[in-house]
Amino acid sequence: xxxxxxxxxxxxxxxxxxxxxxxxxxxxxxxxxxxxxxxxxxxxxxxxxxxxxxxxxxxxxxxxxxxxxxxxxxxxxxxxxxxxxxxxxxxxxxxxxxxxxxxxxxxxxxxxxxxxxxxxxxxxxxxxxxxxxxxxxxxxxxxxxxxxxxxxxxxxxxxxxxxxxxxxxxxxxxxxxxxxxxxxxxxxxxxxxxxxxxxxxxxxxxxxxxxxxxxxxxxxxxxxxxxxxxxxxxxxxxxxxxxxxxxx
Amino acid sequence: xxxxxxxxxxxxxxxxxxxxxxxxxxxxxxxxxxxxxxxxxxxxxxxxxxxxxxxxxxxxxxxxxxxxxxxxxxxxxxxxxxxxxxxxxxxxxxxxxxxxxxxxxxxxxxxxxxxxxxxxxxxxxxxxxxxxxxxxxxxxxxxxxxxxxx
Ligand SMILES: [Zn+2]
Numbered sequence: 001x002x003x004x005x006x007x008x009x010x011x012x013x014x015x016x017x018x019x020x021x022x023x024x025x026x027x028x029x030x031x032x033x034x035x036x037x038x039x040x041x042x043x044x045x046x047x048x049x050x051x052x053x054x055x056x057x058x059x060x061x062x063x064x065x066x067x068x069x070x071x072x073x074x075x076x077x078x079x080x081x082x083x084x085x086x087x088x089x090x091x092x093x094x095x096x097x098x099x100x101x102x103x104x105x106x107x108x109x110x111x112x113x114x115x116x117x118x119x120x121x122x123x124x125x126x127x128x129x130x131x132x133x134x135x136x137x138x139x140x141x142x143x144x145x146x147x148x149x150x151x152x153x154x155x156x157x158x159x160x161x162x163x164x165x166x167x168x169x170x171x172x173x174x175x176x177x178x179x180x181x182x183x184x185x186x187x188x189x190x191x192x193x194x195x196x197x198x199x200x201x202x203x204x205x206x207x208x209x210x211x212x213x214x215x216x217x218x219x220x221x222x223x224x225x226x227x228x229x230x231x232x233x234x235x236x237x238x239x240x241x242x243x244x245x246x247x248x
Numbered sequence: 249x250x251x252x253x254x255x256x257x258x259x260x261x262x263x264x265x266x267x268x269x270x271x272x273x274x275x276x277x278x279x280x281x282x283x284x285x286x287x288x289x290x291x292x293x294x295x296x297x298x299x300x301x302x303x304x305x306x307x308x309x310x311x312x313x314x315x316x317x318x319x320x321x322x323x324x325x326x327x328x329x330x331x332x333x334x335x336x337x338x339x340x341x342x343x344x345x346x347x348x349x350x351x352x353x354x355x356x357x358x359x360x361x362x363x364x365x366x367x368x369x370x371x372x373x374x375x376x377x378x379x380x381x382x383x384x385x386x387x388x389x390x391x392x393x394x395x396x397x398x
Contacts (some may be wrong), residue, residue: 037374046376047300051329121330125299128332128398129378136373189359 001177006078007185008119009219012052013079015126016069018100019045019231020085020236029088037136039124040225040227041097051122070240074230075223078225082165084229090156091144091151098137101199103169104130104173116157145206159203160211167216169195175221180235243244252285256294257320264314267306268377273350276305278337281328291316292324295333298378336395352383352394360385361392370394 022042027037053065063071082100087093108130111123144151170188172180179185203210217226239246261283262275274280281293292311295305308325317325320355335354337345347361358368365387373384380393 033372033374036376037372038379040374043302044298045298045300047296047298051299117330121328123297123331125329125332129298132373132396132398139373 002059002160002165003178004116004184005056006175007179008052008056008059010078012049012056012068012102013077014083015049015052016101017077017232018083018097019049019227021083021085021093022097024087025093030209034090038093040049041136042135044133048126048129050120052126055118057121060111065238068128070237074225076219076235077225077229078223079229080165080171081217081220081226082162082180085162085230086228088158089154090140090154092162094137094144095138095155095158095189096162097133098202099166099199100169101130101134101137102195102202103166103191105134106194107188110186114185119184121196123143127184134198141202141208142206145203145208155206159208163211163213164215164217167213168218168220171218171221173221189248192226252290253287254283254285254290255325257290257315257323259285260318261292261321262309264307264310266352267310268379269305269346269349269351270352271345272342274311276338276342276345276367278333278335280306285330288322290320290394292323292325293328294325297333301378302319303377333398335395346395347386352392354395354397356364356397358394360388360390362390 019042022038022045023036024037025043027035029038050065051066056068057063057065060068080100085092085096087096103129105119108123108127110128112120114120114123141155144155146152170192172188176185177189180187196207200210219225253358258275259282262273264274266274266277269277277297279294279297281295282291283293284291285314287372291366294304294308294311302329311325317320317323326396338354348354350361352358357366358370359366360368360383363385365385367386368383369386370381370383373392374380375393380397381397382391383394384391384393
């Protein structure tokens with residue numbers, strides 16, 4: 001598979017998997033407003049994933065966007081491990097999304113000036129939506145962190161746990177480097193400074209403590225995942241796999 | 249017609265209401281980017297408001313139906329992503345239609361569509377659709393939707 005397809009799939013996969021996680025909140029939100037907000041975010045993420053999958057499918061030439069989403073196995077998915085982490089309580093979801101949104105915001109900002117016109121256009125489009133997602137997750141992080149003793153404790157716990165999945169956001173492998181050399185990809189290392197600024201200032205406002213870097217999980221670029229992705233895919237892919245030509 | 253009658257196509261498209269806000273047409277919403285004619289066929293360029301907007305499927309179906317009903321058969325629809333849709337494309341006239349319909353139009357200052365007060369609070373960033381947030385007027389106490397600027 002060529003680097004451009006692989007690169008595009010990674011972006012699409014992270015959006016799809018995080019979107020699937022957000023859709024699991026539909027009808028389970030803490031309030032009606034939040035339920036609607038999270039479902040809307042899920043829709044944005046599915047829409048973004050769809051744009052990147054359509055492009056990957058066009059480059060691939062043999063598989064459709066739906067096949068890419070529903071007919072690949074766990075080891076063939078390249079989403080960040082952060083995006084597949086379970087929803088947990090509302091605070092866990094808030095922390096996970098905040099860490100991811102901050103990265104996505106910076107990533108799409110850079111990729112919007114890619115030499116690849118389609119990646120640039122899809123990124124510029126996604127960026128507008130991710131700005132809202134980041135605002136939403138940051139606001140909630142501040143409210144929960146600077147809320148009651150219990151809410152502060154819960155989000156701090158989630159932050160401590162999820163921190164190990166933030167390291168791989170900035171990794172570069174041979175595909176990233178090839179895309180970067182061609183002026184089509186992003187130098188993830190360069191996003192670190194901006195990410196730290198967003199994370200630190202928000203964490204401070206939320207009266208939380210930034211975890212100390214310890215063990216960092218990695219491997220999603222090679223299809224290595226935590227135990228949660230398999231279960232997520234089993235649920236998400238069940239229908240199109242059980243009824244391959246189902247129409248609704 | 250040799251060059252096609254794109255003005256006629258625009259006119260037909262302007263009769264199609266936005267599926268979620270029927271007070272304005274899909275042309276006024278700004279999702280129709282261009283109508284061109286070549287090789288005896290029209291090409292209609294469409295851009296989504298939000299990537300995941302479910303209305304896109306609805307209004308593409310509406311376009312096909314409307315054109316066919318009006319005897320236009322030689323056309324194709326093309327989805328484009330660049331330039332990304334922005335609320336800046338809405339004219340003042342369209343914004344006024346939104347306000348009359350009860351939706352605060354995109355603007356840097358949110359005003360209550362009922363009493364025009366600036367004394368409003370945002371209840372949720374996301375309303376019934378991704379393009380709107382939920383607000384309440386602190387002056388007349390009416391809840392309302394605000395069309396977000398993007
Ligand atoms: Zn009012």
